[in-house]
Amino acid sequence: MHRLAVFFAALTVLFGSAHSPAPAQDRTLTVFAAASMKNALDDIDAAYTAKTGVKIVASYAASSALAKQIEQGAPADIFMSADTDWMDYAIGKRNISESTRVNLLGNAIVLVAPKDSSTDNVTIAQGFDLARLAGDGKIATGDVKAVPVGKYAKAALEKLGAWTAAEPKFAMAESVRAALTLVARGEAVLGIVYSTDAKVEPGVKVIGTFPADSHPAIIYPVAATTIAKPEAADYLAFLRSSAAKTILEKYGFKFLVSPTT
Structure with missing residues (x-):
C-alpha cells in the first residue's frame, strides 16, 4: 500500500511539473x-x-x-x-x-503626384486652386473626419480657401499609406500625405509643401x-x-x- 502511495505521488509531481507555466519572462x-x-x-x-x-x-x-x-x-x-x-x-x-x-x-504635409505626372512645382498659398489642378482626376488623402493626415489636409485647404471647390474630388482613404498607394498606382492624380511618406514611396513625387501655419502643428x-x-x-x-x-x-x-x- 505504501509503494502504491509513493507511485501516485511521483506521478503527481511528474505531470504537475509538466503542466506548470514556465517561469521565463515574456520578452x-x-x-x-x-x-x-x-x-x-x-x-x-x-x-x-x-x-x-x-x-x-x-x-x-x-x-x-x-x-x-x-x-x-x-x-x-x-x-x-x-x-x-x-x-x-x-x-x-x-x-x-x-x-x-x-x-x-x-512632420509636414505635402502635395504629391504620380512619379510620371507632368504636374510639377506647385506654389501652395492663399487662393491655391487645387480643384483646377486635379482636373477630372481624384485627390487622395486620409478620411478628413478621422484620419490625422486628412484632418490636417482639410484644415490647410480651408485656411487657403481651396476646400469647397476641391472637396468633391477627394478619395478618402483609411490611412495615409492607403492614400499614398492610390497616388503611386495612378488611381489618384494628386494626394496629400506626410513628407515622410513621400520620402519612402518611389512611385510618387512631391510637387508642393503646405505652409506650416496653414494647419495645426503636426x-x-x-x-x-x-x-x-x-x-x-x-x-x-x-x-x-x-x-x-x-x-x-x-x-x-x-x-x-x-x-x-
Whole structure:
C-alpha cells in the first residue's frame, strides 16, 4: 500500500511539473503606431531588439482605428498617434498612462503626384486652386473626419480657401499609406500625405509643401497604455535616445525632445 502511495505521488509531481507555466519572462512588447511610422519604427524596433532581446510586435493603421482598438481591449503596450487628438481621446477613455506621454515627433504635409505626372512645382498659398489642378482626376488623402493626415489636409485647404471647390474630388482613404498607394498606382492624380511618406514611396513625387501655419502643428505623441508591461518604460526611453533620433531624422521626422543618451 505504501509503494502504491509513493507511485501516485511521483506521478503527481511528474505531470504537475509538466503542466506548470514556465517561469521565463515574456520578452515581447506590442506597439500600436500610426501608419506613417512604419518604415522608421521598423528600423527602431530592430535596433531595440538587437540591444535588449525584447521582441517588438508592431501594428500599423490610422491613429483613429488604433485608438478605437485599444478602447475595445486590444492588448497594446504602447500607442503612438499621428496627432494629439487621438492620444487625448485614448487618455479620456482611461486607456493610456498619461504620465508616460511624450510629444515626440513633428512632420509636414505635402502635395504629391504620380512619379510620371507632368504636374510639377506647385506654389501652395492663399487662393491655391487645387480643384483646377486635379482636373477630372481624384485627390487622395486620409478620411478628413478621422484620419490625422486628412484632418490636417482639410484644415490647410480651408485656411487657403481651396476646400469647397476641391472637396468633391477627394478619395478618402483609411490611412495615409492607403492614400499614398492610390497616388503611386495612378488611381489618384494628386494626394496629400506626410513628407515622410513621400520620402519612402518611389512611385510618387512631391510637387508642393503646405505652409506650416496653414494647419495645426503636426505632432506625434507616444505613451504606454494602462495595461502595458513594465518593459514598456524602457522602450519609451529608447524612443527618446540619440540612436532613435538618428533613425527618425533619416526618414524626415522632426525630433521634438532632447535625446536622452
